[in-house]
């Protein structure tokens with residue numbers, strides 16, 4: 190097997206189409222077959238090397254096959270793989286202690302799942318138990334998972350096929366400043382989008398809610414980054430109406446934005462934080478964490494997850510967190526992220542296709558528009574950009590309601606010369622498309 194052009198790779202694609210349900214789509218017309226990963230790089234079956242700026246959808250935070258994490262996972266597999274939480278095991282407890290140490294404020298008690306979707310499900314269950322309310326507020330352009338509850342919280346039509354959904358979820362506009370739903374401009378807008386949360390609660394709920402769920406920066410929706418005061422204002426309103434603030438940190442967690450968790454960027458302590466992706470550097474693990482007082486409302490023995498908290502995933506997650514600490518990867522995300530953002534802003538001066546550059550740390554987005562005045566989403570150009578970048582050895586992600594936002598969310602270990610290489614490839618690609 191060589192690459193997507195060879196017989197063997199064609200076979201792989203044919204078999205993929207035959208044996209996987211068609212809903213599992215793949216990037217690229219001629220997808221490379223990846224066979225190896227190390228830190229910020231991937232290699233395909235032909236031996237071609239790629240700089241990975243998407244990290245397996247914002248997941249490989251410490252780096253592909255990070256040797257120290259891999260070593261600890263292997264040792265655990267050879268010792269004890271699975272028992273369930275009905276029995277006591279050390280790796281789960283050690284991970285929970287570490288999560289309490291890095292989580293903001295009083296967030297201390299956690300429940301471990303296999304995925305972000307399950308984490309959001311559990312958080313919703315807990316919020317209902319704690320508040321004895323059933324109504325939720327979510328943000329437009331959000332993505333919270335693929336279960337019925339996850340889809341009910343998701344504010345994008347392309348991720349909402351197959352309803353009906355859970356009743357009692359209302360949507361607020363969110364803070365999409367580049368396309369302000371109120372037609373205003375920050376800061377003279379007076380944060381109308383945040384203030385509207387109160388109108389929505391008062392007009393579409395019983396006047397009391399279980400929770401508002403939000404991503405600190407909306408990832409899948411197109412790296413939509415709110416103004417710094419947005420979540421402070423929103424939290425005040427949520428508290429006024431008896432609700433909890435659930436921060437979905439599935440993409441923003443574990444150093445991605447330059448702090449352990451994304452909500453720290455906004456100086457706000459959520460009541461519940463959900464996590465996955467970068468938590469395990471590629472292992473299937475997720476979870477939610479909250480204050481003891483909130484956690485106590487789920488009665489003992491009423492929540493369970495067969496694989497959640499298994500020794501292998503929890504060992505890997507703890508190793509991942511310790512590597513992020515030891516290798517100063519949050520700090521790297523902050524400094525390399527601002528260098529990268531500066532360079533992207535320079536590209537924006539040169540290429541009219543770039544309508545907006547936004548994000549924090551190593552969670553950056555470039556919104557492509559075919560006309561800066563009308564802000565017409567440039568979907569076809571986005572597809573070409575992805576193909577050209579891939580051909581030149583750089584993998585980028587795609588997001589946004591119209592699929593016109595470049596998502597740059599690499600492993601947090603990238604360095605300045607990786608950024609320079611990526612900018613060179615992007616610059617040439619934008620030039621070609623123009």
Ligand SMILES: Cc1ncc(COP(=O)(O)O)c(C=O)c1O
Nearest residue numbers: 304305306332333334439440465
């Ligand atoms: C913000 C956010 N929440 C939840 C999820 C769902 O996580 P998972 O795919 O692990 O179920 C995702 C997945 O992309 C996500 O980006």
